[in-house]
Amino acid sequence: MTVPAHEVMAVHQLYGAQSHAIDEGRAADWAATFTPDGEFRSPSYPEPAIGTAMLTAFAERFHQSCAESGETLRHVVSTIEVRPGGDPDTLLVRAYLQITGPSRLHRLTVLADELARTGDGWRVRRRAVHRDA
Template identity: 50%
Template sequence: MSADTGASIDTETLVRIHQLYGEQSHLIDNGRAREWAATFSADGEFHSPTYPDPVVGTARLTTFAERFFEEARSSGVTTRHVITNLFVHSADDRSAIVHAYLQIVSTPVGGEPRLVRMTTITDDLVRQDGRWLIRRRVVRRDDTP
């Protein structure tokens, strides 16, 4: 039950949405850029203050994820996206709004892990062909308004 809307969110919807976020983290962290981009709608958007421009559309999202993984690999680090405190704010059978915390952790080979960024994400999801997809993601760093 959402405190803001009073709308009931069924268990299957919650499970499928949680699976989306777990899948996304594993895909980008393991260099599976095309599959990561496919977790967004074809016109999906990624907005983050860490990057100068929004990334929009499957081709650009794929390139973004490829670069992210290659930069980490060439730096000799393993990067992990850790999504916690997932809150499905509202949902119906075609759309949902999700809030979560996203931590990006970097571990150099033989070194200690370090927190690179602590952020919040707000996602607008759409349901297409029985799958939940991200239509628009807005990332906010904790050091920005």
């Protein structure tokens, strides 16, 4: 069983939109790439962010922290693999996320996401970030 080409393409668009949203400081737009009850778990942060309000606050803190340090960081996404989920309205995604500045790589992480089909297209329902040692 394979994922139809137009669904794969919609996932590439979702990940492109998501990175540009957080990197431009559009916190609400970033949160809207998750489902309303979407989860974000990362070893870089002590607590998961769950639901639109917490996700928005997370993206606002990220942007503020960059502004305070005077450093522009970018979420560079690549090597996306989209696989079928347990039902037709669920997809599983693996991708690499490099968080990088103008001169050096800050973090290399692996995204393991579960996406849900919504009326507005695919959204992240669960994201588990794995950070390489």
